[in-house]
Amino acid sequence: MSVTIREVARAALVSVATVSRVLNGKGPVHAETERRIRKVAKRLHYVPHGGARSLITRKTHTIGVLLPDLYGEFFSEVIRGIDLCARRSGYHVVVSSSHSDRTETESMFRAMRGRVDGLIVLYPGTRPPVLKGNLPDGFPVVLLNAPRSRSFDSLNIDNFGGAFAMVRHLVSLGHKKIAFVTGPAENRDASERLRGYRDAVRACSADESKALEVPGDFREWAGYDACRAIRNIRPRPSAIFAANDAMAIGLLCAFREKGIRVPEQYAIAGFDDIPIARYITPPLTSVRVPISALGERATLRVLKAIEDGPRHEWREETLPTALVIRESCGAGARAEDPPAGGVRRVPSVSESHIGKNRQRLSG
Numbered sequence: 001m002s003v004t005i006r007e008v009a010r011a012a013l014v015s016v017a018t019v020s021r022v023l024n025g026k027g028p029v030h031a032e033t034e035r036r037i038r039k040v041a042k043r044l045h046y047v048p049h050g051g052a053r054s055l056i057t058r059k060t061h062t063i064g065v066l067l068p069d070l071y072g073e074f075f076s077e078v079i080r081g082i083d084l085c086a087r088r089s090g091y092h093v094v095v096s097s098s099h100s101d102r103t104e105t106e107s108m109f110r111a112m113r114g115r116v117d118g119l120i121v122l123y124p125g126t127r128p129p130v131l132k133g134n135l136p137d138g139f140p141v142v143l144l145n146a147p148r149s150r151s152f153d154s155l156n157i158d159n160f161g162g163a164f165a166m167v168r169h170l171v172s173l174g175h176k177k178i179a180f181v182t183g184p185a186e187n188r189d190a191s192e193r194l195r196g197y198r199d200a201v202r203a204c205s206a207d208e209s210k211a212l213e214v215p216g217d218f219r220e221w222a223g224y225d226a227c228r229a230i231r232n233i234r235p236r237p238s239a240i241f242a243a244n245d246a247m248a249i250g251l252l253c254a255f256r257e258k259g260i261r262v263p264e265q266y267a268i269a270g271f272d273d274i275p276i277a278r279y280i281t282p283p284l285t286s287v288r289v290p291i292s293a294l295g296e297r298a299t300l301r302v303l304k305a306i307e308d309g310p311r312h313e314w315r316e317e318t319l320p321t322a323l324v325i326r327e328s329c330g331a332g333a334r335a336e337d338p339p340a341g342g343v344r345r346v347p348s349v350s351e352s353h354i355g356k357n358r359q360r361l362s363g
Helices: 005-012 016-024 033-044 050-057 073-088 101-113 128-134 157-171 188-203 220-231 245-257 289-310 351-362
Strands: 060-065 094-095 118-122 142-144 153-157 177-182 239-242 267-272 286-288 314-321 320-322 345-348
Touching: 005 033, 016 033, 050 118, 060 073, 060 101, 060 289, 073 094, 073 118, 073 220, 073 245, 073 289, 094 101, 101 289, 128 220, 142 289, 157 177, 157 188, 157 239, 157 286, 157 320, 177 188, 177 220, 177 245, 188 220, 220 245, 220 351, 239 245, 245 267, 289 314
Parallel strands: 060 094, 060 118, 118 142, 142 153, 153 314, 177 239, 239 267, 267 286
Antiparallel strands: 286 320, 320 345
16 A cells, blocks of 8 residues: 555644645745655655646646657657756656657647646647647647747757758868768758758859759668669769768668778768767768757756746747767768867858858859
8 A cells, every 4th residue: 555645744743735835845844844754755655646746736747748750869869858857857758759640649749638747849740730729728838840930939950050061071071072861851850951951062062963862761771772872873972961870870881781981982971960970880970969958958948838837938949060070071080079079069050141151162
């Protein structure tokens, strides 16, 4: 039998209301009384009943997280950042995947109603009207990598600037023909990275041929399969930029099987800088995304929205990226990882600066 709050109150010689105030952090209680109650609760192994607490506080102390998928290091790092931050604040996390299916997404929203105090939703295809149609007005929601919204907080990565900077780096190494393995067409991260690639190629006077754009879907086997298409491009590219690290790693595997040397025959770069990127052979040059920090920042934002209630003001934020230069691109091979070396902060590349960059790089 589990210990009840009445038993804790009886053992601590106080009222049930006093125990409730101490354990829920509500209302003033004498310091000595609070110490006694917490000591008794610990000795009796008392665990507050979640349902009863919710009835009192009208909060579940739970955050819902909806991701398009649960596969891969990127998503696991996002979840890690969310979970660590939530636990520090006394919240639990419920994670679900929509598999990028709209019907499944709407079903998850309805299933989480009443079970969570707020939601973190990693876009790619969940549009604000879908959220508004399936959640109560004013419900705390933070969108990750989503278009600007006047109804919800949004937190984005500078995908455009990161891709632009990587292409510019590869051009600085002498590469004028750079292939790009794209992400899924409906994914906003992928489209922004493709846009950054195209604008940088144009600004740097590199080869703009659409034949250099090879379809991908952010998964390892898409990079592996891209090997054949890239080898058939004539004249062949000297560098390959994959829209994420998973595809870059798949590409490296395919090249290794065929005896193609990296970076001697092809320079390769990825995007995200997932943890394993530094340990593969050769270590992968990538655009660093603060993945875990993205999850942590989103959690802090949704907790603030929960605390503020109707007074909360929604806002948008874009996190910067950084180039991480390793051996796979053939520039300054390094065994060490940041902060020892190889990292360059990527400034945000706004639309207003593209013309200036194009003139400077091509002049």
